[in-house]
Amino acid sequence: MSIYYQIYESLKKDLSNNLYKPGEKLPSENVLSKRFGVNRHTIRRSLQLLKDEGILFSKRGSGIIVHDNRFKYKIGKRVRFSQNILNENYVPETTILRSEIRKASKIEAKNLEINSKHEILLIETIGKINNVPSIKTKRIISNKRFPDFFDIFQKQLSITKTLKILGVNDFFRKNTLVTAEQADSIQANLLHCKINSPLLKTTYINQDLNLIPIEYSQTWFVGERIQLALEN
Amino acid sequence: MSIYYQIYESLKKDLSNNLYKPGEKLPSENVLSKRFGVNRHTIRRSLQLLKDEGILFSKRGSGIIVHDNRFKYKIGKRVRFSQNILNENYVPETTILRSEIRKASKIEAKNLEINSKHEILLIETIGKINNVPSIKTKRIISNKRFPDFFDIFQKQLSITKTLKILGVNDFFRKNTLVTAEQADSIQANLLHCKINSPLLKTTYINQDLNLIPIEYSQTWFVGERIQLALEN
DNA sequence: CTTTACTATACAACTATACAACTTTTAATT
DNA sequence: AATTAAAAGTTGTATAGTTGTATAGTAAAG
Numbered sequence: 001m002s003i004y005y006q007i008y009e010s011l012k013k014d015l016s017n018n019l020y021k022p023g024e025k026l027p028s029e030n031v032l033s034k035r036f037g038v039n040r041h042t043i044r045r046s047l048q049l050l051k052d053e054g055i056l057f058s059k060r061g062s063g064i065i066v067h068d069n070r071f072k073y074k075i076g077k078r079v080r081f082s083q084n085i086l087n088e089n090y091v092p093e094t095t096i097l098r099s100e101i102r103k104a105s106k107i108e109a110k111n112l113e114i115n116s117k118h119e120i121l122l123i124e125t126i127g128k129i130n131n132v133p134s135i136k137t138k139r140i141i142s143n144k145r146f147p148d149f150f151d152i153f154q155k156q157l158s159i160t161k162t163l164k165i166l167g168v169n170d171f172f173r174k175n176t177l178v179t180a181e182q183a184d185s186i187q188a189n190l191l192h193c194k195i196n197s198p199l200l201k202t203t204y205i206n207q208d209l210n211l212i213p214i215e216y217s218q219t220w221f222v223g224e225r226i227q228l229a230l231e232n
Numbered sequence: 233m234s235i236y237y238q239i240y241e242s243l244k245k246d247l248s249n250n251l252y253k254p255g256e257k258l259p260s261e262n263v264l265s266k267r268f269g270v271n272r273h274t275i276r277r278s279l280q281l282l283k284d285e286g287i288l289f290s291k292r293g294s295g296i297i298v299h300d301n302r303f304k305y306k307i308g309k310r311v312r313f314s315q316n317i318l319n320e321n322y323v324p325e326t327t328i329l330r331s332e333i334r335k336a337s338k339i340e341a342k343n344l345e346i347n348s349k350h351e352i353l354l355i356e357t358i359g360k361i362n363n364v365p366s367i368k369t370k371r372i373i374s375n376k377r378f379p380d381f382f383d384i385f386q387k388q389l390s391i392t393k394t395l396k397i398l399g400v401n402d403f404f405r406k407n408t409l410v411t412a413e414q415a416d417s418i419q420a421n422l423l424h425c426k427i428n429s430p431l432l433k434t435t436y437i438n439q440d441l442n443l444i445p446i447e448y449s450q451t452w453f454v455g456e457r458i459q460l461a462l463e464n
Numbered sequence: 465c466t467t468t469a470c471t472a473t474a475c476a477a478c479t480a481t482a483c484a485a486c487t488t489t490t491a492a493t494t
Numbered sequence: 495a496a497t498t499a500a501a502a503g504t505t506g507t508a509t510a511g512t513t514g515t516a517t518a519g520t521a522a523a524g
Contacts, residue, residue: 001417002478003417003418003421003477004477006417010418027330028504029504029505034327034328035330035356036418036421036422037329037358037365038478038479039293039478039479041479041480042477045477058504058505059486059487060504061503062486062504063488063503234468235469235470236469236470260512260513262511262512270471271470271471271472272471273470274469274471276513277469277470290512291512292477292478292479292512292514293479293480293511293514294480294512295511295512465524466523467522468521468522468523469520469522469523470519471520472517472519473516473517473518473519475516476515477512478514479511480510480511480512481508482507482508482509483508484506485505486503487503487504487505488502489502490502492499492500493496493497493498494497494498
């Protein structure tokens with residue numbers, strides 16, 4: 001087998017072992033050619049294969065960069081799961097894990113600005129991108145304000161559509177908090193990632209045009225596949 | 233007598249007369265074929281005989297290189313690459329293939345007697361004798377104990393000198409293990425030998441006067457050109 | 465008739481070298 | 495501290511030269 005192909009395989013192995021991480025630079029062509037004991041053009045040929053596969057791309061004068069295939073999930077004033085994904089020509093899907101109606105906790109009541117005696121609706125969903133589960137969301141919604149929410153959501157599988165039916169034509173983020181967590185075994189299983197894989201966790205409130213909170217929610221994103229793009 | 237054999241004898245005579253010196257290139261096949269007034273394939277046949285004898289080695293795209301016969305590499309209590317070669321009136325040279333800082337593997341930590349959480353410095357080098365690459369070494373050194381090792385080594389290109397600068401005036405072998413391996417295509421290219429050529433592999437630990445391990449390393453020698461001389 | 469030695473030609477794979485275009489780093493200057 | 499200029503380093507491109515390999519053909523020897 002030709003040398004350039006073997007080097008290609010060697011580099012591909014390093015890439016899959018995460019020796020070179022998405023967004024980072026590879027060693028320069030000169031360094032690589034010395035490492036493998038071949039001419040620079042031979043290295044270039046190996047690299048070309050990886051560029052053709054979309055794994056690498058190069059910038060003249062700068063270097064060779066590992067392509068970041070992570071989905072860019074936009075977080076701005078209006079965050080819409082399905083629309084976010086459709087905009088990038090991917091296929092979204094939402095499945096419901098569970099729902100529950102119970103009394104609000106103190107924090108939930110505070111964030112939804114409701115009385116803590118009131119009941120809330122809890123919905124947990126998994127969001128899939130091109131059939132790969134990558135997003136888990138836990139929503140808290142006032143059951144007093146939206147008693148039919150779950151019935152409608154179950155059919156629509158969309159927060160935006162459900163709220164529209166309930167007369168809320170627009171809503172937007174009051175705030176968003178981003179933290180990092182490690183996946184436990186249950187989450188890892190749900191999100192098709194490894195145990196201890198880093199997860200991005202967002203905690204946020206969506207409110208309507210009258211600034212009244214609609215939902216107090218938390219969303220976990222698989223860090224290996226999704227990056228959050230914050231907008232202003 | 234056939235033409236190719238006469239050319240072979242003529243070339244062999246030139247080689248023994250040191251007309252072409254170890255590490256240097258022969259004239260290209262095209263030049264030789266014109267010189268002898270024969271087709272290139274005839275020259276190739278003559279050269280093949282010399283390659284089979286291990287006297288010549290060819291590198292596609294580069295040329296045909298003169299090799300030397302077996303070098304006696306001494307392995308005793310103190311093994312010093314450059315000194316070993318200088319003692320036999322040959323010219324040593326060291327080039328760096330790559331370096332890497334990462335966490336120690338279990339075996340590395342055990343052999344260096346360090347905590348497996350500590351970071352190690354990995355250095356891969358090629359050792360040349362009279363300009364012929366014949367020795368490849370992979371070293372593992374505690375990055376915690378010698379944080380500046382690579383910077384110094386990069387300039388000195390000598391373990392002995394680097395350690396002296398770092399305050400280690402002497403070091404010696406704790407043990408040496410010798411095994412045999414076959415060259416894969418990448419190693420073959422680096423070491424100017426054929427694929428599947430036998431390599432002598434030594435695995436060893438160098439320690440300081442206080443018996444504390446300094447490096448846990450492995451060295452590959454091209455079996456066709458180097459023989460190990462064990463001393464006590 | 466088959467084998468061997470040699471020629472002829474063509475192309476693929478790899479090296480060597482040089483320079484252009486561009487970016488990043490370094491140093492000097494203000 | 496900020497700006498600017500020079501230097502060094504990176505990828506892109508072009509050209510020529512080298513060995514490896516495949517195919518086809520010719521001539522001589524057994």
